[in-house]
Amino acid sequence: MSPGFFTRHLAIVGLGLMGGSLALALRNCADTITGVDPDTETRTFALENGIVNAAMDNLQQGVAEADTVILCAPVRAITAMVERRIGSYLRSNTLLLDIGSTKHDICEAMGKLPVGIMAMGGHPMTGKEVSGVQASDAGLYKGRPFVLCPTRRTTPAARLRALALVEALGAVPFEMEAERHDKLVAAISHLPYILSATLVATVAQQGQTDPAVWELAAGGFRDMSRLAGQDVQMMGDILSTNTQAVATLLALFRVQLAMLEAMLVSRDEQKVAEFLKPARKARLNWIQQYENGAKK
Amino acid sequence: MSPGFFTRHLAIVGLGLMGGSLALALRNCADTITGVDPDTETRTFALENGIVNAAMDNLQQGVAEADTVILCAPVRAITAMVERRIGSYLRSNTLLLDIGSTKHDICEAMGKLPVGIMAMGGHPMTGKEVSGVQASDAGLYKGRPFVLCPTRRTTPAARLRALALVEALGAVPFEMEAERHDKLVAAISHLPYILSATLVATVAQQGQTDPAVWELAAGGFRDMSRLAGQDVQMMGDILSTNTQAVATLLALFRVQLAMLEAMLVSRDEQKVAEFLKPARKARLNWIQQYENGAKK
Numbered sequence: 001m002s003p004g005f006f007t008r009h010l011a012i013v014g015l016g017l018m019g020g021s022l023a024l025a026l027r028n029c030a031d032t033i034t035g036v037d038p039d040t041e042t043r044t045f046a047l048e049n050g051i052v053n054a055a056m057d058n059l060q061q062g063v064a065e066a067d068t069v070i071l072c073a074p075v076r077a078i079t080a081m082v083e084r085r086i087g088s089y090l091r092s093n094t095l096l097l098d099i100g101s102t103k104h105d106i107c108e109a110m111g112k113l114p115v116g117i118m119a120m121g122g123h124p125m126t127g128k129e130v131s132g133v134q135a136s137d138a139g140l141y142k143g144r145p146f147v148l149c150p151t152r153r154t155t156p157a158a159r160l161r162a163l164a165l166v167e168a169l170g171a172v173p174f175e176m177e178a179e180r181h182d183k184l185v186a187a188i189s190h191l192p193y194i195l196s197a198t199l200v201a202t203v204a205q206q207g208q209t210d211p212a213v214w215e216l217a218a219g220g221f222r223d224m225s226r227l228a229g230q231d232v233q234m235m236g237d238i239l240s241t242n243t244q245a246v247a248t249l250l251a252l253f254r255v256q257l258a259m260l261e262a263m264l265v266s267r268d269e270q271k272v273a274e275f276l277k278p279a280r281k282a283r284l285n286w287i288q289q290y291e292n293g294a295k296k
Numbered sequence: 297m298s299p300g301f302f303t304r305h306l307a308i309v310g311l312g313l314m315g316g317s318l319a320l321a322l323r324n325c326a327d328t329i330t331g332v333d334p335d336t337e338t339r340t341f342a343l344e345n346g347i348v349n350a351a352m353d354n355l356q357q358g359v360a361e362a363d364t365v366i367l368c369a370p371v372r373a374i375t376a377m378v379e380r381r382i383g384s385y386l387r388s389n390t391l392l393l394d395i396g397s398t399k400h401d402i403c404e405a406m407g408k409l410p411v412g413i414m415a416m417g418g419h420p421m422t423g424k425e426v427s428g429v430q431a432s433d434a435g436l437y438k439g440r441p442f443v444l445c446p447t448r449r450t451t452p453a454a455r456l457r458a459l460a461l462v463e464a465l466g467a468v469p470f471e472m473e474a475e476r477h478d479k480l481v482a483a484i485s486h487l488p489y490i491l492s493a494t495l496v497a498t499v500a501q502q503g504q505t506d507p508a509v510w511e512l513a514a515g516g517f518r519d520m521s522r523l524a525g526q527d528v529q530m531m532g533d534i535l536s537t538n539t540q541a542v543a544t545l546l547a548l549f550r551v552q553l554a555m556l557e558a559m560l561v562s563r564d565e566q567k568v569a570e571f572l573k574p575a576r577k578a579r580l581n582w583i584q585q586y587e588n589g590a591k592k
Contacts (some may be wrong), residue, residue, distance in 0.1 A: 192520040
């Protein structure tokens with residue numbers, strides 16, 4: 001429990017892994033937590049396991065009494081809610097936060113909400129390989145970065161409340177403009193996903209000629225193909241709302257790949273090593289910091 | 297212990313993770329196990345922990361009495377040993393096996409050994425994130441594929457002994473020509489490594505403009521960057537001895553990537569989903585089989 005954040009009535013819209021984990025992590029920071037989810041089984045599980053105090057499928061009803069609302073849904077579902085409906089459902093001075101994976105469209109839509117609603121874009125850099133409310137974990141956000149992107153409806157008070165909420169989660173706040181966020185995640189999330197899916201597509205093509213490729217694949221392929229197994233609808237949403245930044249990163253990647261390929265094909269082993277060594281060093285430096293962060 | 301494989305004197309040349317694990321796994325299949333390694337500390341550790349019965353740094357001395365020799369070194373170190381020295385050190389009817397990551401050059405060199413030496417190329421599809429004899433693990437090969445590539449020195453007797461050795465490890469033998477092996481590993485090992493290193497190089501480039509990229513990177517980047525941390529000398533060796541197959545795979549990959557990019561940039565979401573869905577399905581099918589195999 002953080003002394004810095006308290007809300008009378010918290011509404012979490014979308015009780016998946018992320019939403020359920022938010023409810024667990026903020027349990028001591030709210031008098032009441034209401035979950036909104038269209039799925040009956042999800043609502044029953046969340047209620048029976050004390051993840052929320054109330055659960056309903058009606059958005060208007062679910063957020064009407066809330067003074068803090070967090071939208072936990074795929075990017076375009078969040079954008080649609082913000083654009084079309086939620087503005088008229090919320091009381092003045094409600095803090096509206098979201099956890100969508102790209103921020104430009106959502107923050108734009110938030111900026112058009114009625115004056116009086118305090119809206120901040122959010123993106124926690126965490127997750128699990130499993131999904132669903134059953135996997136909810138109060139520690140999911142702990143020690144992990146939580147990006148906060150201001151909108152035209154982010155008052156100074158809204159900012160302080162959002163920061164306090166992030167600290168209550170044990171997460172590390174990073175405040176930045178939506179555009180900068182979207183460029184950064186294009187590099188560290190969207191490009192990796194594209195490479196993973198394209199690698200699997202390439203191996204599958206090889207597999208048509210020689211199916212033994214699947215039988216020999218081992219740990220390296222396992223790691224490099226994991227992201228390809230992510231939900232296609234969710235990832236399609238993400239890529240479609242960040243096309244320009246993704247295209248820019250793909251262009252940068254292509255240049256690097258062409259350089260390495262030229263060195264390999266011309267059998268310039270010195271140059272190949274000069275390419276691979278800094279990449280190795282950068283990876284080793286990063287993983288050390290990342291694992292130290294995870295231990296905190 | 298397998299009833300099918302027994303050797304009086306086994307020599308393992310190169311006591312790293314792979315060699316040390318072979319010694320542990322074949323402990324009950326040999327009267328004596330000799331380890332050959334240039335590193336004093338490695339030899340001391342292997343002796344003190346009962347991984348080998350004898351340890352020396354002299355190759356000739358180490359293999360002179362052996363009736364089975366397994367070369368566990370980087371690809372070009374193996375090729376150099378086979379080409380330049382080991383032929384004159386080995387007794388007739390010795391089974392010579394290796395575990396190098398590319399097979400063409402090694403199998404070619406093995407084919408030129410004196411008649412009477414029984415030589416088979418090998419490549420176990422297993423490993424660990426840690427290296428060194430200290431990480432040796434008797435179960436490392438269990439349930440994992442072990443490719444065997446025939447050479448001009450693979451007699452029917454050599455083949456049967458190699459198969460029995462692989463079964464004694466609890467591994468699953470896959471017999472194939474060196475060329476086919478090299479094409480398959482280009483797809484599942486070498487292309488993934490290249491993509492990982494190039495991804496890190498691209499993120500590092502982004503990091504020059506905005507260092508926050510390193511702070512936000514999370515689990516997806518962790519998996520996709522792991523291979524980039526591998527030993528540069530070892531990977532350079534592998535890529536240099538498989539240039540043609542790697543270049544072919546890069547060409548296939550580029551076509552797939554360009555297709556996906558065109559769909560993304562033209563915002564053809566239907567087509568994007570049609571690309572991503574089979575990749576997701578292929579990955580989910582594969583990981584299920586892979587994990588079932590690992591459980592055996």
